[in-house]
Amino acid sequence: MSSKRLQWLVAGAGLLVASAAGAKDAPDPEDPAVLKQRLDAAQAEITTLRGQVGALEGRLNLIEQRLGVAPFAPRLLQTGRGERLDLGAVPAASVLESAEAAPKKQKLAAALKGRPGGLVAVWATWCKPCTSDEELARLRQMQATLAGEGLAFVSLAIDGLDKVRGDARAPKWIYPVWQADDAHLDVVPKALIDAHGVKLPMFFVVTADGTITHYRTSALDDRATAELLTAALQLRR
Numbered sequence: 001m002s003s004k005r006l007q008w009l010v011a012g013a014g015l016l017v018a019s020a021a022g023a024k025d026a027p028d029p030e031d032p033a034v035l036k037q038r039l040d041a042a043q044a045e046i047t048t049l050r051g052q053v054g055a056l057e058g059r060l061n062l063i064e065q066r067l068g069v070a071p072f073a074p075r076l077l078q079t080g081r082g083e084r085l086d087l088g089a090v091p092a093a094s095v096l097e098s099a100e101a102a103p104k105k106q107k108l109a110a111a112l113k114g115r116p117g118g119l120v121a122v123w124a125t126w127c128k129p130c131t132s133d134e135e136l137a138r139l140r141q142m143q144a145t146l147a148g149e150g151l152a153f154v155s156l157a158i159d160g161l162d163k164v165r166g167d168a169r170a171p172k173w174i175y176p177v178w179q180a181d182d183a184h185l186d187v188v189p190k191a192l193i194d195a196h197g198v199k200l201p202m203f204f205v206v207t208a209d210g211t212i213t214h215y216r217t218s219a220l221d222d223r224a225t226a227e228l229l230t231a232a233l234q235l236r237r
Contacts, residue, residue, distance in 0.1 A: 001143075008032070008055060008103040017229070029129070030188075034205070041225055046050070046186050050214045063210060066177065072230060072231065072234060074214060074227040074230070074231065075223065075227070076216065076221075076223055076227055077205075077214040077215065077216050077224070077227050077228065077231060078211070078214065078215050078216065078217075079214055080212035080213050080214060080215060082211065083189040083191060083192060083211075083212045084189065084206075084209065084210040084211050085120060085187050085188065085189070085206055085210040085212060086186065086187055086189075086210065086211060087107075087108045087109040087111070087112065087156040087187060087210050088107070088108075088109050089108075089186035090107070090108040090180045090183050090186060090187060091107050091108075092105045092106070092107070092180075092234075093105070093106060093107070093108045093156075093178045093179060093180045093183070094161050094178070094179040094180065095174075095176055095178055096164070096165065096173075096175060096176060096179065097172045097175055097176050098175050099165070099170040099173065099175075103165075103179070104162060106179065108154075108156075108178060108183070109210075111152055111154045111162040111178060112152050112154070112206070112208050112210070115150060115151055115152045115153065115208060116150070116207065116208055116233060116235045116236055117152065117202060117205070117206050117207040117208050117213075117232070117235040118146055118151040118152025118153055118205075118206065118232060118235070119142060119146060119151070119152070119153050119154070119204070119205055119206075119228060119232050120154040120156060120203070120204045120206060121139060121154065121155050121156065121157070121174075121201060121203050122156050122158060122183070122187075122188070122200060122202040122203075122204075123155070123157060123158070123200055123201045123202075124157060124158050124159040124200055125157070125163050125164060125167050125169075126159060126160055127200040127201060129201060129218070129219035130200055130201040130219070131169060131172075131202070133172075134217075134219055134220075135160070135201070135219055136172055136173075136174065136223055138222075138225045139155070139174045139220075140174055141225065142225060142228065142229055143155075143174055145229055146232055149232075149233060149236060150236070151232055151233070151235060151236070153174075154178055155173070155174045155175070155177050155178060156177075156178045156179070156180070156183055156184075156187075157173075157177055157178070158179075158180065158181065158182055158183045158184050158200075159179075159181070160181060161179050161181075163183070164177060164179050184198065184202065188202065188204075189212075192212075196217045199217040199218060201217075201218070201219060202215065202216070202217050203215060203216045203217075203220075203228055205228060205231040205232045205235070207235060213231055213234070213235070214227075214228070216228065216230040
């Protein structure tokens with residue numbers, strides 16, 4: 001027998017041995033423990049898929065609401081009951097066009113002038129949820145969307161002007177920034193403050209005269225951001 005043929009026989013025998021060992025080590029598909037593992041894995045996958053389907057259905061429903069195909073039914077917003085933001089109560093707010101710009105004095109009510117309404121975001125430098133990177137990114141997204149639709153986005157800081165301008169994070173603020181000390185106590189209806197306290201950030205979707213259609217008194221997430229945008233876009237109708 002040639003050495004080459006011998007090598008082939010040895011290799012073939014090795015494969016047979018390996019195959020037999022693998023068959024011996026393979027789990028019995030009828031073993032109850034194996035069946036339970038497979039069932040648990042299948043149930044976990046089904047749960048994951050259901051979650052993904054639910055998320056997609058939620059996004060589709062929001063799109064339908066925004067298009068007017070389905071009635072607007074926010075889950076994370078409060079609905080206004082005729083309350084109004086008293087923007088005229090701040091006749092001389094400071095306006096910062098950028099982190100470097102000198103402040104200008106202007107009536108807060110001018111922020112909505114010539115627009116059907118928009119979104120007023122009330123915040124402070126000392127409020128951590130107001131100034132997180134995630135929050136600022138969502139605010140920037142909302143500002144861009146609303147601007148493209150001809151709606152106002154009003155960023156209203158309620159602590160001192162020096163704090164707003166001197167903060168190390170000032171370049172990250174959403175400009176223009178409107179500032180007036182404790183403005184929320186003058187602008188926000190007392191009934192809402194009595195009901196919810198002073199919880200920053202506050203978001204108000206308002207018509208041109210300050211009438212509140214929807215509001216939120218906590219930080220944003222993806223769903224809340226989408227609902228606020230949907231509520232604001234309805235002002236164009």
